[in-house]
Amino acid sequence: MKVSLRWLRDYVDITLPIKELAERLTMAGIEVKEMQITGGTWENIVIGEIVAVEAHPNADRLKLVTVHLGQKQLTVVSGAPNLRTGDKVPFAYVGAQLIDGHTGEIIQLKPAKIRGALSEGVVCSEKELGISDSHEGIMVLSPEAPAGTPLADYLGDVIFNLDVTPNRPDCLSVIGVAREIAALTEQTVRLPQVSYEESTEVIDSLASVKIVEPVLCPRYCASMIIGVSVAPSPRWLQQRLLACGMRPINNIVDVTNYVMLEYGQPLHAFDYHRIAGRQIIVRLAKGGEVITTLDGMERAMTSDMLVIADAEHPVAIAGIMGGLDTEISEETTAVLIESANFNRSAIRQTSANLGLRTEASLRFEKGLSSELPLPALKRATRLILEIAGGKAAKGILDVYPGRQERQPLLFSTVQISRLLGVEVGTDEAIRTLTFLSFECQKTGSSEQISVTAPYWRTDISNCADLVEEVARIIGYDKIPATMLSTPIPVPELKPEFTLREKLRSIMVSCGFQEVLTYSLTSLDMLRRVSPDSQLTTPLKVANPITKEQEYLRTTLRAKLLATLNQNQRYETGGIRLFEIGKVFLPQEKDLPEEREKLCAVLSGPRSELSWRDQEGLIDFFNTKGVMENLLSWLGEEIKFDVSEDRGLHPGKRADIIVDGIKVGVMGELHPKVSEAFELSGTTYLIELDLKELLPLATRLKKYSPLPRFPGVIRDIAIVVAESASYQQVKNIIQSFPPVAKVNLFDLYRGEQVPRGKKSLALRIVYQAPTHTLTDEEIIKVQEQILDTLYRELGATLRS
Amino acid sequence: MPRELEELASQAFEELDKISDPKELETWQIRYLGKKSPLMQLLHSLATLPLEERRITGGRANEIKKALETGLGKRREALKEAQIAVSLQRESLDISLPGQPIPLGRLHPITQILKEICDIFVGMGFQVVEGPEVEWDYYNFEALNIPKDHPARDMMATLWIDFELETGDREMLLRTHTSPMQIRVMEKLRPPIRVIVPGRVYRHEATDATHESMFHQVEGLAVDRNITLADLKGTLFEFARCLFGSERQARFRCDYFPFVEPGVEMAIDCIVCKGAGCRLCGGSGWIEILGAGMVHPDVLRRVNIDPEVYTGFAFGMGVERIPMLRYGIDDIRLFYSNDLRFLKQF
CATH class of the missing domain: 1.20.1280 (Monooxygenase)
Structure with a gap:
């Protein structure tokens, strides 16, 4: 909402410097987002009165213009076609800053001799002053403009661009803002004149109003003026509209817009002679009805839309936009002015359904007072009579089925201190509220007052609202800052946060960069992750912003792989990425299950290119090491089982089983998936389900005492068939109790061992809790181990 | 001898x-x-x-x-x-030779700032809780005094989920703010309540350097007997000093959110111009940090907490803005485009 300071001054005295005023308004809830100052550059420009226009001695098309400037007179040369003795015009002295009428550049005015005649200034066009684009002639000011006065004092203005919150439609008006200023600076508001002379013709004999939908239209007022002359509005009116960002159209429409800006009440003017049956009917549209609105668009009405109709068809979409048929035109001689109140929800719905938002709908949908139509209508009628002439019909059509008495609120200053934490006396509260036009009455109790909000404050409904009124006017800066003194609630344990933090810190320490990716993605992206499997239908956004953000992710893999691909373009070293986030699994008739997952991808060299060790590429066992790091702290055995995951390489994938529960999966990315994401090199992937992990992570850990006797280390190498897995070998060895630890430190295939076999070099730590094991004991166990390995796997000791 | x-x-x-x-x-x-x-x-x-x-x-x-x-x-x-x-x-070495590269992982800057924010409030006795990102219209709007066709819905353009329930009245959406958790928490807990809720939120918004369709918020809620706006001010000013430095000035101004009354917007003095006015703060000298207020009596009533007995405050802040201010990041989209050249800077 743009508000002109000059316009505001009509209703309230501005007693504060402009910047401070803007600050006070902002602090009180009406944010001044921006201040535009017009005339700020009008130094050395004053109002002049043309006292003589003479021919230039050396040029036919130029004139010598003598201008009276209060204290003195100067003669300048001008070629303007509209020079008239007696006119008040802007006059720029040498040194003034102007906009060149032809080039549009900013120039500094210098003394000039034009065709032999000295010119010590210029009379200015609107364009030269930066007021408009008009450069056809000089700007003519109103006859009352005082000669000699700086133009900035007379015409300069400050435009406040206000951010009005949706609860304050009353401040979408100049008077509303003036009321705020008045309350903040303890002034009173001067309201405009609304009375006018009526003719003898009674309005009821000219038109009628019928409200079919009283819930949707609580009130409809109309006045009529006969014999108007439609013409462009006077300059002052046009300028005010322009300053507020509205385009002048003609004097009738401009007045309705002007009063809307002034009072915040949208109005509409109909060409009376085009209203069929002289009837205004406020009703729902009938199926199939079509209306061409003022913007020239043909709009199909649906039966839930409120329209203003005449005896035959809709003439306006109620509260949103008028129809072209009854538009004010140059032929219009009689007008019917509508000033009504409509249900905010209805207006909002219709406006949204039509995709049509107007200054009117923006105000109505915020909930205007049903008391507002009448004063606004009277004001508009008076202005039209002043500007467009004609005679007003006697009386006003006022159908008011939704009249409601304003209920006073019982308000106690105890509520102020209870909510604000600062004491405000009853008298101060009354004083503050009174400046805001609230009616305050003392009651029997010294703390309690009865408060009635002014009609335009539709946002006030309870005592908390009143507390805010008091707070914002006395200033939020008057409220002290205290720390909470109430008891701290007993915190509830949140093991899922602890788990997440733990996993995050392990991933980071394993060299993984955390990423956060969008929850929304495309079906295509989700499909790419698992090419051959059926996708459970993900949740779909009904109104997606783009096709790329249409579905809620059911896996973290897609975006993570896409992120890997993006970064492969720049990164030369290995890339390790992870994300901990939610996937959204649809559920019947309920919100989706939001399941937290960890997903990590890794690819490329194990380490950055370096003059030190030239290590190879990240492989399955690097990935497995990360997985082991992630889970080892659980203190449970981790099993890597055969997996069916279709996104992974069938020969290089594993389900992760802890205590019989599948908690995740890992492996090499399926080459098809890799191709679908245009990844270079081989990619490995880890996925954990935090929900499955949680019960394992929350088990209470038990301390095991430190061994009192040293372990004994023995290295052995065995030769075993390729078909035997390391896990099988390890399980056998570990089944013998004195074995505390088994470590594979070499795996060999080649000339030294028979075909189809492999050699495993193992370091075994033997340890007993009761004593240091003797050589004999260890030899005995080792023999048993080798026997079992031979029996079950055909393994032999490598000689 | x-x-x-x-x-x-x-x-x-x-x-x-x-x-x-x-x-x-x-x-x-x-x-x-x-x-x-x-x-x-x-x-x-x-x-x-x-x-x-x-x-x-x-x-x-x-x-x-x-x-x-x-x-x-x-x-x-x-x-x-x-x-x-x-x-x-x-044995002396050329100590200028590069070190053995050891891959270093980092947390996303948003994870880092969320932890920082949460830690400050945890230190003030708040508990961290989380809630669903896909919500019912009821929690996201209705229960927060934003019925259908309320103009405040304009402030939060919504992404709706394609979902129909026979009754037709329970509409599913991506939460536009973390405030629905106010309702969920108060449905579950009785005063004294002191929680903060970090999480993702979503808006139907075209993205540009200052707008994202997904971002993070941290919600705060405290409900008990005798909680006042002064307590809110104390809590949030202390928070601002912890996060932005003890020399930071903070201010409260009146603002409107349908689920609080009185409503507040908190700003800190501009970290670039220190209040003199510059491009970052749009010349005002102040930078908006969060919205807050006293929990609306109708909201309390809706969750069966008697507003005559209890009062409470709530606040909600956008998270991305904080590292943007702190590190001078000029494009919010950098956070979720996950370019390692960006992420590795934090």
Whole structure:
């Protein structure tokens, strides 16, 4: 909402410097987002009165213009076609800053001799002053403009661009803002004149109003003026509209817009002679009805839309936009002015359904007072009579089925201190509220007052609202800052946060960069992750912003792989990425299950290119090491089982089983998936389900005492068939109790061992809790181990 | 005998001074202090000497032995020192060679800031809770005094989920703010309540340098007897000082959110111009940080908390803005485009 300071001054005295005023308004809830100052550059420009226009001695098309400037007179040369003795015009002295009428550049005015005649200034066009684009002639000011006065004092203005919150439609008006200023600076508001002379013709004999939908239209007022002359509005009116960002159209429409800006009440003017049956009917549209609105668009009405109709068809979409048929035109001689109140929800719905938002709908949908139509209508009628002439019909059509008495609120200053934490006396509260036009009455109790909000404050409904009124006017800066003194609630344990933090810190320490990716993605992206499997239908956004953000992710893999691909373009070293986030699994008739997952991808060299060790590429066992790091702290055995995951390489994938529960999966990315994401090199992937992990992570850990006797280390190498897995070998060895630890430190295939076999070099730590094991004991166990390995796997000791 | 002894001693010391090799030192030790050395043999044969001579010669021989041993020890120490000095000199590295690269992981800047924010509030007795990102219209809007067709819905353009329930009235959406958790928390807990809710939120918004369709918020809620706007101010000003530095100024101004009354917007003085007015703060000298207010009585009533007995405050802040301000990041989209060249800076 743009508000002109000059316009505001009509209703309230501005007693504060402009910047401070803007600050006070902002602090009180009406944010001044921006201040535009017009005339700020009008130094050395004053109002002049043309006292003589003479021919230039050396040029036919130029004139010598003598201008009276209060204290003195100067003669300048001008070629303007509209020079008239007696006119008040802007006059720029040498040194003034102007906009060149032809080039549009900013120039500094210098003394000039034009065709032999000295010119010590210029009379200015609107364009030269930066007021408009008009450069056809000089700007003519109103006859009352005082000669000699700086133009900035007379015409300069400050435009406040206000951010009005949706609860304050009353401040979408100049008077509303003036009321705020008045309350903040303890002034009173001067309201405009609304009375006018009526003719003898009674309005009821000219038109009628019928409200079919009283819930949707609580009130409809109309006045009529006969014999108007439609013409462009006077300059002052046009300028005010322009300053507020509205385009002048003609004097009738401009007045309705002007009063809307002034009072915040949208109005509409109909060409009376085009209203069929002289009837205004406020009703729902009938199926199939079509209306061409003022913007020239043909709009199909649906039966839930409120329209203003005449005896035959809709003439306006109620509260949103008028129809072209009854538009004010140059032929219009009689007008019917509508000033009504409509249900905010209805207006909002219709406006949204039509995709049509107007200054009117923006105000109505915020909930205007049903008391507002009448004063606004009277004001508009008076202005039209002043500007467009004609005679007003006697009386006003006022159908008011939704009249409601304003209920006073019982308000106690105890509520102020209870909510604000600062004491405000009853008298101060009354004083503050009174400046805001609230009616305050003392009651029997010294703390309690009865408060009635002014009609335009539709946002006030309870005592908390009143507390805010008091707070914002006395200033939020008057409220002290205290720390909470109430008891701290007993915190509830949140093991899922602890788990997440733990996993995050392990991933980071394993060299993984955390990423956060969008929850929304495309079906295509989700499909790419698992090419051959059926996708459970993900949740779909009904109104997606783009096709790329249409579905809620059911896996973290897609975006993570896409992120890997993006970064492969720049990164030369290995890339390790992870994300901990939610996937959204649809559920019947309920919100989706939001399941937290960890997903990590890794690819490329194990380490950055370096003059030190030239290590190879990240492989399955690097990935497995990360997985082991992630889970080892659980203190449970981790099993890597055969997996069916279709996104992974069938020969290089594993389900992760802890205590019989599948908690995740890992492996090499399926080459098809890799191709679908245009990844270079081989990619490995880890996925954990935090929900499955949680019960394992929350088990209470038990301390095991430190061994009192040293372990004994023995290295052995065995030769075993390729078909035997390391896990099988390890399980056998570990089944013998004195074995505390088994470590594979070499795996060999080649000339030294028979075909189809492999050699495993193992370091075994033997340890007993009761004593240091003797050589004999260890030899005995080792023999048993080798026997079992031979029996079950055909393994032999490598000689 | 004593004279030979003295000569032997002076010869030994003379040789010892010249030794520069640890091996020679060992030879020397064998020669003068070894079992077969004259000195040791003398000491062995002492028993055969007459008492008086044994006393004099023995005493002197022992003195010399001690002196030789001390000399040997010192020499050995000196040689070791010299050797270390030589090897230290020989072993110096080109310390400008690059270190062995060890992959370093980092947390996303938003994770980092969320932790920072949560830690501050946890220190003030708040508990961290989380809630669903896909919500019912009821929690996201209705229960927060934003019924259908309320103009405040304009402030939060919504992404709706394509979902139909037979009754048709429960509409599913991506939460536009973390405030629905106010309702969920109050449905579950009774005062005293002190929680903060970090999480993702979503808007139907075209993205540009300052707008994202997904971002994070942290919601705060405290409900009990005697909680006031002054407490809100104290809590949030303290938070601002913890997060932005103790020299930061903060201010409250009146603002509107349908689920609080009175409503507040908190701003801090601009971190670039310190309040003088610049491009970052749009010339106002202040930067909006969060919205807050006293929990609306209708909201309390809706969750069966008596507003005549209890009061509460709530606040909600956008998270991305904070690292943007702190690090001078000029494009919010950088956070979720996950370019490692960006992420590795934090």
